[in-house]
Amino acid sequence: MSLEPSSVNSSSVASASTQALNIDVLVSVGRHSLTERPRRADLDARALELALRLRDQRGAQVNACHVGEGGQRAGSDTEAALRDYLGMGLEHLTWIDAPQGSDALGLLDEHLRAGQVSAGPRLVLCGMRAEQGEGSGLLPFLLSESLGWAYVPAVVEVEDVASEDGHWYTTVLQALPRGQRRRLRVRLPALLGIDAAAAQPRQSAFGPARRGRIEQRQLETSVIADESLANWPLQPAKPRPKRLKIVTATNARDRFKAAAAKAESTGGKVLQDVSPEQGAEAVLTLLKEEGVLR
Amino acid sequence: MSSSNQDRVRRDPRLEWIARNRLHPEHEQALAALGQVGGSALAIEWMGPNGRMRRNPHAVGFIGPNGRKRIDRSGAQVGATDSLRGRAGNTAKQDNRRQVDIAEPDFFIAVVPDTGSGRLTEHDRDLFGLARRLADQPGVEQGAVLAVVFGDSIPEGLDEAGADRVVCFPIASGYAPEERLAALMSLEAALLPRHWMLPDTVLGGGDLGRRLAVQLGERPACGLWRVDEDEQAATGWSCVCRSGSGRWDQPRPLPRVAIALAECAEPVVETRHAAAEVEGLDLVAIQANEGAGEVIGSSIEDLGAVAVDPSAIALDEAEFILSAGNGIRDWEGFHHAARVLGATEGASRVAVDDGFMPRNRQVGATGTWVSARVYVAVGISGAIQHLQGIQRCDKVVAINSDAGCDMVKRADLSVIGDSAEVLQALATLVEASRGEATSQQQATPSDVHALKEVRDVA
Numbered sequence: 001m002s003l004e005p006s007s008v009n010s011s012s013v014a015s016a017s018t019q020a021l022n023i024d025v026l027v028s029v030g031r032h033s034l035t036e037r038p039r040r041a042d043l044d045a046r047a048l049e050l051a052l053r054l055r056d057q058r059g060a061q062v063n064a065c066h067v068g069e070g071g072q073r074a075g076s077d078t079e080a081a082l083r084d085y086l087g088m089g090l091e092h093l094t095w096i097d098a099p100q101g102s103d104a105l106g107l108l109d110e111h112l113r114a115g116q117v118s119a120g121p122r123l124v125l126c127g128m129r130a131e132q133g134e135g136s137g138l139l140p141f142l143l144s145e146s147l148g149w150a151y152v153p154a155v156v157e158v159e160d161v162a163s164e165d166g167h168w169y170t171t172v173l174q175a176l177p178r179g180q181r182r183r184l185r186v187r188l189p190a191l192l193g194i195d196a197a198a199a200q201p202r203q204s205a206f207g208p209a210r211r212g213r214i215e216q217r218q219l220e221t222s223v224i225a226d227e228s229l230a231n232w233p234l235q236p237a238k239p240r241p242k243r244l245k246i247v248t249a250t251n252a253r254d255r256f257k258a259a260a261a262k263a264e265s266t267g268g269k270v271l272q273d274v275s276p277e278q279g280a281e282a283v284l285t286l287l288k289e290e291g292v293l294r
Numbered sequence: 295m296s297s298s299n300q301d302r303v304r305r306d307p308r309l310e311w312i313a314r315n316r317l318h319p320e321h322e323q324a325l326a327a328l329g330q331v332g333g334s335a336l337a338i339e340w341m342g343p344n345g346r347m348r349r350n351p352h353a354v355g356f357i358g359p360n361g362r363k364r365i366d367r368s369g370a371q372v373g374a375t376d377s378l379r380g381r382a383g384n385t386a387k388q389d390n391r392r393q394v395d396i397a398e399p400d401f402f403i404a405v406v407p408d409t410g411s412g413r414l415t416e417h418d419r420d421l422f423g424l425a426r427r428l429a430d431q432p433g434v435e436q437g438a439v440l441a442v443v444f445g446d447s448i449p450e451g452l453d454e455a456g457a458d459r460v461v462c463f464p465i466a467s468g469y470a471p472e473e474r475l476a477a478l479m480s481l482e483a484a485l486l487p488r489h490w491m492l493p494d495t496v497l498g499g500g501d502l503g504r505r506l507a508v509q510l511g512e513r514p515a516c517g518l519w520r521v522d523e524d525e526q527a528a529t530g531w532s533c534v535c536r537s538g539s540g541r542w543d544q545p546r547p548l549p550r551v552a553i554a555l556a557e558c559a560e561p562v563v564e565t566r567h568a569a570a571e572v573e574g575l576d577l578v579a580i581q582a583n584e585g586a587g588e589v590i591g592s593s594i595e596d597l598g599a600v601a602v603d604p605s606a607i608a609l610d611e612a613e614f615i616l617s618a619g620n621g622i623r624d625w626e627g628f629h630h631a632a633r634v635l636g637a638t639e640g641a642s643r644v645a646v647d648d649g650f651m652p653r654n655r656q657v658g659a660t661g662t663w664v665s666a667r668v669y670v671a672v673g674i675s676g677a678i679q680h681l682q683g684i685q686r687c688d689k690v691v692a693i694n695s696d697a698g699c700d701m702v703k704r705a706d707l708s709v710i711g712d713s714a715e716v717l718q719a720l721a722t723l724v725e726a727s728r729g730e731a732t733s734q735q736q737a738t739p740s741d742v743h744a745l746k747e748v749r750d751v752a
Contacts, residue, residue: 276711
């Protein structure tokens, strides 16, 4: 916690008027896990939510961008899903044309490079993985490599953007397992992968969704087919086999005990006829051993 | 020669014959001479005339209080000394693992375990099992499993997990993916492992593995859950990857970098491996990594953990739960203790039904299945539904007034006594150990209790 939030805030607010924060949000078309209907992808919507909050708080400029199959636009599933994003309060959204099964990497790379307008800080937000297709979560890593920007996964909150020694830095919170959080300071420009623990996305409103513009864009970069998908097509997932409980007991008694699984004494320590202080002491020792006491 | 003479068992066939013949006048003396206890206490096991071990089935058990013979196979009863002696041999922890040493491996399979909180996770063990399968492929070549760990010390249990070699990079536990990546790249240059295996966890292997694959220009197998032998594949193996949404499978040849899900293979149970530190190489590697780390590692800086409000953490992912049951009378004291300890609050069904705790705090089969590292059950007797709900907890502490309840049987540590007093003593101890820092919080417990009451009433 070397940063003092108040001082950093004041400096960033002062600079926000001169150099606005540029935020690009990469959005994809999601699919509901149960009904399989196309919708806004949950993680991408959370990323957009984060960007819109930054826009409201510090006047950041938010651009959303989607790479996907063009085809018949009006009334398509993709358009309906993209309008869900527009309904969250975006005025326009860029739709980069790419045939199905093509690699989005080169297109996004070119789009983000062209989007570099001013000397202002640059932030790219996206969900950690897509809801459709391979969904391996590899794209932001590839993008960060090709752009030479840092990538931070599992971000839940952008606390602050400030400049120091001629460089822009952002302070973000990262979600750790078990509900814990960690604070990171990242040099901009950077890509942030948004975690499912980030703030709930706001509801999509119908009016703004209708009014919002979807801008089509063709890029000069030649489209490359995704060779992984072409060579090894996806198949509907089979249920994974449940792991059997392996008992390597040599005698019948142990095997029987393992089969008849009843919670039984595991040789725990029982403190009987002790004073409350002694009992508390023993509990405290265990808590300290496990390292759960902060 | 002399030593083998001492080891050899000398048998007296005549004495054995007398010992077998219960009607022989010297039967008792013969038994005593053979080391079997004569008279009332009978021997359980002895070596028979053909060198086989003989057992006396009548010698097991003990005489119960009503004068009848009892045989207790549950192991709970402390009975006759004979049966105890017999059991001690069975229950003694014996090491059945076969030692395997691979002196000159033809290739390496590198595994980068997560080692959460200094221990190997179950996920890591599965991964080592998978790596062993790839290394022990029957054929001309014998591979070695190389464990790559970060931190000051090497975690225990790597030998039983199945690692032949270990490389330890002294990189701190904070978030430093670029530094770790540089370490892995230096190892790649030094040893050129045939495969890299990482667990698909968000901030551990999943992050590092994808970075590594991108650096190597390799398309990694993410979400891998099955590996099969395949003649047609270049590496001799094919794998199946689960998509991020869980709806699709992608069968493909096994690439160099594999990022695997939990339960991708069976963990190693039958063998023990050397887990020897790689000599000569590691020094070079660390130096190379330090040089690289200074250049790249500056773009992400770890500012440390952030204090999180424990009551805001969802119950199923909480690390430390203080759970209340029917035995609680002093609810203010319970909330106070939870706040002082920094524990997430849980409750049994009875406490929720009686309106003392909100429904979303209920632990058990009908509430939330929790997976805490430490679960402290205060005044909970342990209904079977509740015990099911805490199955995945590591350590269970019971504070209860009834020593015979099921929760005490399940617990690793039980304190029998008045729960309110023990909790109060615990809170006092913790406050005392924290000293001045908490004394200010202690000054305002009343308004917090008032808040809690308002919430409970609402």
